[in-house]
Amino acid sequence: MEARNLWRFVLLLALVLLLTWLHLPSLPNSKFHSRWYIPKNTFYSSSPTYHHLESETPQHPLDPLTIQEFNRVRTILSSHPLFKSSSSYTLNSVVLEEPDKKLVLKWKKGDPPLPRKASVVAVVKRVSHVLTVDLETGHVTSHENETDLVSGYPMVTLEDQFGVLEAPLRCPEFNNSFTKRGVNLADLVCLALSSGWYEKPEEENRRLMKVQCYSKEGTVNFYMKPIEGVTALVDIDRKEVVAVSDDGQNIPVASGANTDYRYSIQKLSGEMRLLNPISLEQPKGPSFSVDGHMVKWANWEFHLRPDPRAGIIISQVKVRDPDTSMLRNVMYKGFVSELFVPYMDPTEGWYFRTYMDAGEYGLQSKPLNPLNDCPRNAHYMDGVFASYDGTPYLQPNMICIFESYAGDIAWRHAECPITGLKVTEARPKVTLVVRMAAALGNYDYIMDWEFQTDGLIRAEVSEENSILILHILV
Amino acid sequence: MEARNLWRFVLLLALVLLLTWLHLPSLPNSKFHSRWYIPKNTFYSSSPTYHHLESETPQHPLDPLTIQEFNRVRTILSSHPLFKSSSSYTLNSVVLEEPDKKLVLKWKKGDPPLPRKASVVAVVKRVSHVLTVDLETGHVTSHENETDLVSGYPMVTLEDQFGVLEAPLRCPEFNNSFTKRGVNLADLVCLALSSGWYEKPEEENRRLMKVQCYSKEGTVNFYMKPIEGVTALVDIDRKEVVAVSDDGQNIPVASGANTDYRYSIQKLSGEMRLLNPISLEQPKGPSFSVDGHMVKWANWEFHLRPDPRAGIIISQVKVRDPDTSMLRNVMYKGFVSELFVPYMDPTEGWYFRTYMDAGEYGLQSKPLNPLNDCPRNAHYMDGVFASYDGTPYLQPNMICIFESYAGDIAWRHAECPITGLKVTEARPKVTLVVRMAAALGNYDYIMDWEFQTDGLIRAEVSEENSILILHILV
Numbered sequence: 049m050e051a052r053n054l055w056r057f058v059l060l061l062a063l064v065l066l067l068t069w070l071h072l073p074s075l076p077n078s079k080f081h082s083r084w085y086i087p088k089n090t091f092y093s094s095s096p097t098y099h100h101l102e103s104e105t106p107q108h109p110l111d112p113l114t115i116q117e118f119n120r121v122r123t124i125l126s127s128h129p130l131f132k133s134s135s136s137y138t139l140n141s142v143v144l145e146e147p148d149k150k151l152v153l154k155w156k157k158g159d160p161p162l163p164r165k166a167s168v169v170a171v172v173k174r175v176s177h178v179l180t181v182d183l184e185t186g187h188v189t190s191h192e193n194e195t196d197l198v199s200g201y202p203m204v205t206l207e208d209q210f211g212v213l214e215a216p217l218r219c220p221e222f223n224n225s226f227t228k229r230g231v232n233l234a235d236l237v238c239l240a241l242s243s244g245w246y247e248k249p250e251e252e253n254r255r256l257m258k259v260q261c262y263s264k265e266g267t268v269n270f271y272m273k274p275i276e277g278v279t280a281l282v283d284i285d286r287k288e289v290v291a292v293s294d295d296g297q298n299i300p301v302a303s304g305a306n307t308d309y310r311y312s313i314q315k316l317s318g319e320m321r322l323l324n325p326i327s328l329e330q331p332k333g334p335s336f337s338v339d340g341h342m343v344k345w346a347n348w349e350f351h352l353r354p355d356p357r358a359g360i361i362i363s364q365v366k367v368r369d370p371d372t373s374m375l376r377n378v379m380y381k382g383f384v385s386e387l388f389v390p391y392m393d394p395t396e397g398w399y400f401r402t403y404m405d406a407g408e409y410g411l412q413s414k415p416l417n418p419l420n421d422c423p424r425n426a427h428y429m430d431g432v433f434a435s436y437d438g439t440p441y442l443q444p445n446m447i448c449i450f451e452s453y454a455g456d457i458a459w460r461h462a463e464c465p466i467t468g469l470k471v472t473e474a475r476p477k478v479t480l481v482v483r484m485a486a487a488l489g490n491y492d493y494i495m496d497w498e499f500q501t502d503g504l505i506r507a508e509v510s511e512e513n514s515i516l517i518l519h520i521l522v
Numbered sequence: 523m524e525a526r527n528l529w530r531f532v533l534l535l536a537l538v539l540l541l542t543w544l545h546l547p548s549l550p551n552s553k554f555h556s557r558w559y560i561p562k563n564t565f566y567s568s569s570p571t572y573h574h575l576e577s578e579t580p581q582h583p584l585d586p587l588t589i590q591e592f593n594r595v596r597t598i599l600s601s602h603p604l605f606k607s608s609s610s611y612t613l614n615s616v617v618l619e620e621p622d623k624k625l626v627l628k629w630k631k632g633d634p635p636l637p638r639k640a641s642v643v644a645v646v647k648r649v650s651h652v653l654t655v656d657l658e659t660g661h662v663t664s665h666e667n668e669t670d671l672v673s674g675y676p677m678v679t680l681e682d683q684f685g686v687l688e689a690p691l692r693c694p695e696f697n698n699s700f701t702k703r704g705v706n707l708a709d710l711v712c713l714a715l716s717s718g719w720y721e722k723p724e725e726e727n728r729r730l731m732k733v734q735c736y737s738k739e740g741t742v743n744f745y746m747k748p749i750e751g752v753t754a755l756v757d758i759d760r761k762e763v764v765a766v767s768d769d770g771q772n773i774p775v776a777s778g779a780n781t782d783y784r785y786s787i788q789k790l791s792g793e794m795r796l797l798n799p800i801s802l803e804q805p806k807g808p809s810f811s812v813d814g815h816m817v818k819w820a821n822w823e824f825h826l827r828p829d830p831r832a833g834i835i836i837s838q839v840k841v842r843d844p845d846t847s848m849l850r851n852v853m854y855k856g857f858v859s860e861l862f863v864p865y866m867d868p869t870e871g872w873y874f875r876t877y878m879d880a881g882e883y884g885l886q887s888k889p890l891n892p893l894n895d896c897p898r899n900a901h902y903m904d905g906v907f908a909s910y911d912g913t914p915y916l917q918p919n920m921i922c923i924f925e926s927y928a929g930d931i932a933w934r935h936a937e938c939p940i941t942g943l944k945v946t947e948a949r950p951k952v953t954l955v956v957r958m959a960a961a962l963g964n965y966d967y968i969m970d971w972e973f974q975t976d977g978l979i980r981a982e983v984s985e986e987n988s989i990l991i992l993h994i995l996v
Binding site for chain 1: 680683684687711712713714738742744783784785796797798799800801802803804805806807808809820887888891893894895896897898900924925926927928929930931934935936937938939940941942943945946947948949950952955959961962963964966968
């Protein structure tokens with residue numbers, strides 16, 4: 049071959065190569081998007097970086113507090129007399145205080161931002177306080193404590209829960225209940241349970257939790273090995289054991305055999321076929337857009353923000369009217385107000401289990417697991433919340449947004465042959481899903497907001513782990 | 523560049539090119555699989571070829587009749603005295619007569635085939651006959667006619683329906699009902715409706731249908747322009763008008779404005795966003811296998827066959843027991859026995875509308891529309907049925923089989939941080955769906971059999987076009 053022909057060949061090859069690359073699936077825009085789901089444990093070896101969040105500013109009156117705003121709340125409170133006078137306090141909740149609905153409805157993109165305020169629930173010297181912090185003026189503009197207005201107790205923080213476990217595990221009476229059952233104290237896994245409200249004089253006017261322990265001997269599924277009837281009642285703020293109850297001596301601790309649910313442990317015989325990987329393909333990408341906290345998809349627009357108590361708050365939901373092409377307001381604010389889980393068992397170890405999973409613990413979550421919890425092309429939104437001392441922290445990948453398609457048909461019509469009309473119409477059923485998953489003990493709640501092009505909104509909470517299935521439509 | 527280096531460059535390019543091609547999505551194995559769904563009319567310009575079906579032989583005792591077997595039934599019947607003596611007859615149903623259940627359960631792959639028989643329902647000289655044709659001996663081994671055993675009338679054939687329309691459209695009284703309403707006869711679209719059973723003496727002992735007409739003036743959605751109250755009662759076998767009823771003179775014919783549902787006609791303004799294409803991706807292909815009419819997926823095995831009346835018949839469903847790894851029989855036979863659609867309107871034009879859509883019309887379908895009716899990677903199964911004279915014909919792409927995944931979670935568990943255990947498990951929810959769609963007038967039924975890995979079978983019939991939604995769990 050002459051050099052000239054060779055060059056032609058090279059050019060031709062390069063052209064084919066170029067065309068080939070152009071037809072390749074688009075490159076993943078995140079390390080999460082490039083992986084196929086693997087139906088087993090997935091750990092992230094390195095944490096993603098979130099530097100962009102540190103400089104984030106609110107773009108909409110309902111946007112959640114930013115890192116800078118959380119820090120400003122902390123600074124303002126640290127110079128406030130209430131907190132100056134106390135060596136220790138807990139901020140149980142720091143969230144956006146929404147502006148007046150009328151102002152929000154009037155506000156349009158490009159308008160000057162509405163004044164930003166934070167709503168704070170704090171416990172100082174065992175007294176609850178509800179504060180409003182004005183981020184512009186720098187002052188605490190509202191101040192109520194429980195002597196003025198008793199309205200219950202704040203949510204427990206993760207630090208509250210850790211703190212509650214310490215005292216009983218130092219208590220000989222409590223530990224003795226386990227050793228006399230033959231349970232090795234090193235195998236104990238204990239949970240802090242909300243203790244309900246039964247108007248008992250010794251339980252009034254104090255924040256209390258009960259501690260229930262399990263044995264993790266031989267299984268990670270310790271929920272299957274409860275140490276029945278042993279509970280410690282603990283004062284959250286004083287970190288003191290109030291009472292120990294041991295009512296289940298005759299109830300054995302289960303062996304835990306065959307209770308490990310981990311995929312890596314399951315012994316699937318050759319006959320139990322494994323499924324090939326599957327996900328959703330969208331060669332032109334998803335059809336929704338996320339601008340800050342505003343989501344637009346098909347005929348829908350809404351504002352979406354993570355919340356430490358409700359998990360997801362959907363606001364200003366609008367749907368486009370097909371007749372006028374105008375957006376219509378259909379829902380100003382939607383969220384899961386509560387998940388009430390009463391067990392209705394009168395025994396000493398169970399009567400108090402009347403969990404308010406949103407209001408007592410908060411529907412926060414560990415990161416969603418891409419391709420397992422949400423399909424390919426999902427958009428992930430992080431949550432930024434305040435820890436007990438007001439320091440902002442990140443809940444990465446807390447919410448995912450994706451288009452769902454199960455291969456189903458939204459609408460179809462084929463004309464029958466005797467009419468002589470050739471009509472074959474079919475519309476695939478595609479919906480938009482906003483999802484989060486909250487793990488509270490052995491409950492894994494999946495919260496989905498699903499939007500259909502026909503104007504339907506489905507809000508569904510499902511419990512996907514053991515014991516029971518809940519479906520709550522709000 | 524020297525020639526040697528140039529060659530190296532060419533080789534390198536070729537290598538990159540090869541690797542690039544190797545990573546391309548696998549080539550579609552059918553013309554249907556290569557197209558993205560387009561949410562509008564889809565017509566097939568050329569028919570696929572089905573030569574392989576002509577030589578097909580049954581591989582399982584429950585396999586449907588093959589083309590060769592249909593032809594053998596025709597040959598056997600043509601020399602039978604009943605059909606020899608008549609110049610015209612109709613075969614309203616020719617299907618497999620299933621062998622005895624005990625024999626089927628005993629039969630194993632590799633065993634000699636069980637004797638094959640066909641069950642035939644025929645109308646000869648306006649008398650219904652139920653016959654069993656033994657395909658081995660070549661004889662008609664069972665013979666009942668309605669004087670021996672009256673058990674109702676056979677399903678109407680497409681030819682019956684065409685035939686029913688002819689007589690009324692030649693009837694001046696019937697046509698006059700339309701012209702006096704200002705309806706152009708050229709705009710008429712008429713349907714043959716089953717007439718119910720009301721013990722009227724003049725309707726006894728004959729096969730009857732009623733003809734209802736619509737105007738297609740200005741719209742393909744003629745169902746929105748019924749000519750109310752005008753019906754003709756027609757004898758199917760004699761092709762005679764028995765009676766004409768005109769009871770709705772004061773009911774106007776609707777204009778039909780804005781009733782065209784075709785995607786190509788819809789005026790979607792720029793604000794009504796269109797969705798990007800979406801389907802299911804399975805880079806390693808689907809996890810099910812179809813061998814003849816046997817389907818295997820995950821822990822499931824079953825036999826599947828198209829049926830001209832029930833649409834889909836599922837047989838010998840087995841699920842693998844996770845404890846023993848053995849297959850367990852869970853359902854011998856499953857099908858939609860009937861779809862009863864009573865309108866409950868006592869007026870003259872409506873009282874008789876009490877359709878038995880399976881038993882009167884049969885749940886056959888036009889071809890499923892790939893990527894609209896079923897997702898990518900679906901497997902399509904053809905139906906072979908007998909027309910009114912026994913000639914076999916093809917219903918291509920009548921049933922689809924696919925794995926469904928909507929981005930949902932079958933099960934998950936994340937351990938809470940205070941336990942110290944690092945557990946994050948999630949299993950995507952994947953199911954197997956067997957689907958067909960039957961279009962009967964303005965009703966488009968979608969019949970899904972859905973298999974879940976947890977052992978659940980869902981059988982769902984949904985009506986996806988106008989008027990109403992039916993959900994029937996069988």
